[in-house]
Amino acid sequence: MAQEEMRKGPWAEQEDLQLAFYVNLFGDRRWDFLAKVSGLRRTGKSCRLRWVNYLHPGLKRGKMTPQEERLILELHSKWGNRWSKIAIKLPGRTDNEIKNYWRTHMRKKAQDERKNKASTISPSSSFSNSSSFYSNSPDVDFTPIMENNERNFYDTGGVEKKINDGDKMKVYSMDEIWKDIELPDESETMNNIKPIMSSPLWNYCPNNTLWMSDEEETKMFPQFYSYLDNQDNTFFAG
DNA sequence: AATGTCATCAACCGCCTGTCG
DNA sequence: GCGACAGGCGGTTGATGACAT
Structure with missing residues (x-):
């Protein structure tokens, strides 16, 4: 028909x-x-x-709160690009929204990194002082990795780690993650966040x-x- | 005021997975 | 077990508005 x-x-x-x-x-x-x-x-x-x-x-609409930002980054460090899974932990936010946020944020971060590397004589020092989430992690190549082993501009990399169910999980140093984010205003606790329906x-x-x-x-x-x-x-x- | 650049977000695409006959 | 189908997911694109020059 x-x-x-x-x-x-x-x-x-x-x-x-x-x-x-x-x-x-x-x-x-x-x-x-x-x-x-x-x-x-x-x-x-x-x-x-x-x-x-x-x-x-x-x-929920509107800007991500600092608490949400931190949570996203923390969960992404654990689960990688499992946006729907991350979204479950952020009521009122969609996977699409989180994905968009991450992409925007990480692009900025990647650009900053490039600038830093260009202006730093010793680029290897960039992350060497970070306290790693996994203290026994090997030295990390932060160049983004794509499935076919190409590098993805928007992915800032991280350790690719096999976990039990065969999922791959990228692990980021928390210092690395936080440093690009402004710390939230102390007065702005979770109690102050009013969900906007x-x-x-x-x-x-x-x-x-x-x-x-x-x-x-x-x-x-x-x-x-x-x-x-x-x-x-x-x-x-x- | 005009133009260029960047950031954001809605929406589409293609692939994967689960379910059902 | 197998194929068809629907739904879900992640990646990507394009439109638009905000901001800078």
Whole structure:
């Protein structure tokens, strides 16, 4: 059958509303199904990404706090680029957000390192005084490593260490990690951090319009209701 | 004010993994 | 056990806004 052309690029407000409505209706699973019944000309993947990274009500938005920054760096030193795993430890933050943060931060760091090396007569002294997380670590080549043994600019390197389950884990000196980050303001403890539940979706729905009347729903989401008609309403049968 | 550069973030892509028939 | 499919993950790109010159 003829494949309907999928939309790409930035999401419109109307699309967000539509997606949120159907996720509330059916839950955040079966993304291909959701994409279909919602009438959004988006792939299931695209819908999932939009929901997870932007529309989810539990998302915290805004700048990373110093505490979050430290946690990210600490967890990255343990787990490497396991962004989703790291994200679990930072409620309200997405893997994408953390990944972006890391990339930005590490690029800056790599640039600083290059400058330092260029201006230092003895480049080997750069990390030699760092107290290593693993005190018995061999001398470390901090040039970034990619899977095919090429060097990745954004990865600042670290020891590649095999762990039990076969995962590779990079280990960084904590001094190395912290030194590039401003220490947090002492007064800014975790207790002061107010989670900001500010998914922009809720701005669009000031009066709980996600839970509108049947008539309103029918007007707003005709695709869904026509779809249901075609399916003999079997969605709710089970 | 105009232009260039950099930082940030949303979104896409391709690969991997888990599940189901 | 195998193939198909859906979902998840990490890497990467492109648009945009902020800042510097």
